[in-house]
Amino acid sequence: MVNPKYHIFVCTSCRVNGKQQGLCYSKDSVQIVNNFMEEIDERDLSSEVMVTNTGCFGVCSSGPIVVVYPEGTWYGNVSPDDVEEIVEKHIEGGEIVTRLQI
Numbered sequence: 001m002v003n004p005k006y007h008i009f010v011c012t013s014c015r016v017n018g019k020q021q022g023l024c025y026s027k028d029s030v031q032i033v034n035n036f037m038e039e040i041d042e043r044d045l046s047s048e049v050m051v052t053n054t055g056c057f058g059v060c061s062s063g064p065i066v067v068v069y070p071e072g073t074w075y076g077n078v079s080p081d082d083v084e085e086i087v088e089k090h091i092e093g094g095e096i097v098t099r100l101q102i
């Protein structure tokens with residue numbers, strides 16, 4: 001997929017040394033990535049939505065952080081249970097989930 005309609009970035013606190021250390025990682029961000037991949041797959045959206053885990057966005061105290069492009073929407077304090085709502089409202093419905101927006 002070269003040009004996805006949506007690209008979801010999830011901070012998993014990846015460091016340049018390859019280790020995952022940091023607040024987002026300690027607050028289930030790997031589970032958040034997995035939940036996004038499952039939701040995208042279950043809703044048959046994998047041809048238009050890409051999910052990527054990232055390093056620190058520099059706002060750890062608001063983590064776990066999820067950033068959605070093309071809008072450039074930043075979500076904070078995201079939990080694995082919030083993923084379904086983000087996919088349903090934002091990715092499928094085009095509506096930003098304002099309660100999680102930072």
Ligand code: FES
Nearest residue numbers: 011022024056060
């Ligand atoms: S570790 Fe996720 S924003 Fe810093």
